[in-house]
Amino acid sequence: MNAHSAEAAAAASTATATASPLLRLHPGDNVLIARQALTLGQVLPEFGLRLKAQVPAGHKIAARRIAAGEPIRKYNAVIGMAARDIEAGDYVHAHNIALVDFHRDPAFGADVKPVDYLPEAERATFQGIVRADGRVATRNFIGILASVNCSSTAINRIAEHFTPERLKAYPNVDGVVAFAQTTGCGMSSPSPHFDLLRRTIAGYVRHPNLGGALIVGLGCERNQVAGLMESQHLVAGETLRTLVMQDTGGTRATIEAGIRAVEAMLPIANRVSRQPVSAAHLKIGLECGGSDGFSGIGANPALGAAMDLLVRHGGTAILSETPEIHGVEYLLTRRAISPEVGQKLLDRLAWWEAYTRGHNGQFNGVVGPGNQAGGLANIFEKSLGSAMKGGTTPLRQVYEYAEPIDEHGFVFMDSPGYDPVAVTGQIASGANLICFTTGRGSMFGSKPAPTIKLASNTPMFTRLEEDMDINCGQVIDGTLSIEEMGRQIFEHLLRTASGEPTKSERLGLGDHEFVPWHLGIVS
Template sequence: MTAVLPDAPQRTVSPLIQLHANDNVLVARAPIALGQELPEFGLRMRAQVPAGHKIAARRIAAGEPVRKYDTVIGAAMRDIEGGEHVHTHNLELIDFDRDPGFCEDVRPVDYVPEAERATFMGIVRPDGRVATRNFIGLISSVNCSATAIHHIAAHFTPERLAPYPNIDGVVAFAQTSGCGMSSPSEHFDVLRRTIAGYARHPNLGGVLIVGLGCERNQVADLVASQGLTLGSHVKTFVMQDTGGTRATIAAGIAAIEAMLPAANDVKRQPVSAAHLKIGLECGGSDGFSGITANPALGAAMDILVRHGGTAILSETPEIHGVEYMLTRRAISAEVGQKLLDRLAWWEEYTRGHNGQFNGVVGPGNQAGGLANIFEKSLGSAMKGGTTPLQAVYEYAEPIDKAGFVFMDSPGYDPVAATGQIASGANLICFTTGRGSMFGSKPAPTIKLASNTPMFTRLVEDMDINCGAVLDGEVDVQQMGQRIFEHILDAASGKKTKSEELGLGNHEFVPWHMGIVS
């Protein structure tokens, strides 16, 4: 799918964007008034249309497929005349059979020779893992120990950490589950896998796991089942054994103080970009997300993959309807089928519920110009670029293959990002059109704005303005290069906007899949 954007001089003046020659809708670059004449497209506007929304390029008959980026996003509910607003009031979601075309679009990757690959200033752990940040983490096995770990983390103020300049902070990863749940169960396994993924994350220079004592997610069983090794780097406490709340907080503070000298004894050094694992997120998407930020991030991921790195696409409900774009790039039929199996699981999981997978996107998405999940998925999938799909992983499953991969997750951003970090992502790239205030630890988040007005309005939260593509300043590939360079800077320790704002202390949200009893 190649955008047919006008050349640079026209981009700043043309009110409409044609994304593909076969499309029967156009996208409004800016708000368009009722009755406005658009002679270059042979149209007279029959409605007032907000920026990012769709306009019929010609008459679309009732039942006719509506195409955007030469992809079917629905069908006309009724006859739609050229110049009409095309949105939820006249666009119907239709399901249809899609040929998965396993492996048909696999193209060889032009890898950069190892000696010539881009580098960043990373922290190399004794076992060879590479970190982009250096936190000490506290993890609760159950909600009942959440307050205790927050109190322990709060003790370590910037003043108290001043003698340890190589430590980025002490952060509490509290969660709301761990008991009152079915065990054994898939939900139980996912929770333990997520906790273990954080406990062994290279961005944590020390870890303390705190439990209550009577919960289903027993600390000793958690450690044993996940193959965690206790020692100076990973310690555990059980509140009922330690002496209660006050005693656990005191013991936790002492344990972290003992970890500080060794955790601080690190230095950054040049390492290959092949050590980067980037989680790809989008939230608060709008009609421009699939035109600017998402394809530009995809271009950056193509560069990263060429340099040996890993791009992790997730949010399974947000590829629904365009999954063939990924199955056709799968390196094998088995990889492609695994993705289809996850989608089939989601279809059953969401049956009978008004979830996004079943068609209805959020109010912010709709206000931004996205009519349904197929249209949203069309933009969301672009974050993964164009390289072959190497593997499909379960939520929070350790990622052991380089290149473009997929990790199953909900579309809810904190849950998806939590799973990506547990899988090994050491940085998150997050595109947004409406504006997201998300941040994450221990892996930092870079936020990419899809349009200039939002970037300007929320400049304290946004790292990169991909609206420059829409404004005619750069093309998608040039923006992709900018994003890649920004990734290298952030991985080297340059703080992102969300880090400067102190975000990430409350965004650890493991996936709740099952019952609460």
């Protein structure tokens, strides 16, 4: 099992160069992928096959006879074992693939290749907002954060006051957004969960895309506002203010005080302008949701190609969703710049194995109904596609959830596969844009860093074009190569970073997608 990302991307590019009804992703594969829905008895002479079943688009067909117990190979990577004898032309899916775990050699650093970094003078630029401390923003919001669920209603009411009409006088402010949450009190403290919540809130407060922030607490919660500020080295000032409801006078008084606090910050936040800055200031969170059989063939490898370009220009690509690299983690450890970095990734996977033991989670094999309907049989197959979003450059560091990212290049941040939780962690870590691939169609948006959604197939893009930004189905259709699609994605990133609104922004999404990871005991 020695496939790696570069081979996979090249194979995908070759596989999609023709309009054949089947895709052969790698010469070593014993399955083929249906480019379109195929019918029982259909003859495919170029492959010497007669189909023994009706096969949906994006699903797998046996390229030859596969004996029971033989590995099923896609991109020349093992995604399971044949649960029974499978004849050539048979439909291959969860009903006849057994998920069998096995040792995978991490081979730390074996596939590390030098990056051809562009000189600074030749790097792409975008129109960014440069903060006083040199950080670069892609958007300019004022954020209101709750230290505890008990103050979430108050912060929502404060944000709701600032309608587009009331913000007309501040054209450089993109909006006032409340980041409500559902914990902060009934939790163990001190604990990793408690630390994670504080780290996540602080990551948003410090985010360059916030021109001002207000933190609102209740007063008797475990996550005290004063303790949060002290532990995270946050200092109140003109653009960072705090309120405690029990001290302020209750709900109505806090809402009124919060409105006054935001009104005082608005003129300050409005004093910004965009200017040309290097693409090295981009930190892109990579996400996938509602994946299908085409996600790992077109959208994810194309996004990986875009990230390779970004890294060459000095930027940062952040892969996450640890359960969704399970089974193909060796593709990343082989690219780790040191055994220590590779071992960090394996340590996080070991933590997840213990965390999910005894629970029916996809880390243990079963993917969601939408994934299965889209052609993904199990977590190994889903992970194979998911990992491709990270491209082919060296893995420079592994971070815990919401830990500030201080490296440039390709990095990994530990998170669940649950989209809002993963993206919340990436933004808290510093991502100023999110790229979200989807095969079934995800209706997702985020603030203060906007989400760009990439469709894996043209029929879904056409059906949901109001929500989708980029059609990576052009790769599956054979009209663009992986490299050409990657270039288009990269150019789209620069326009979005410069202020061009995403589809989710036009629809007003992102106000309810702040979801810090709940990993601890609720008491």
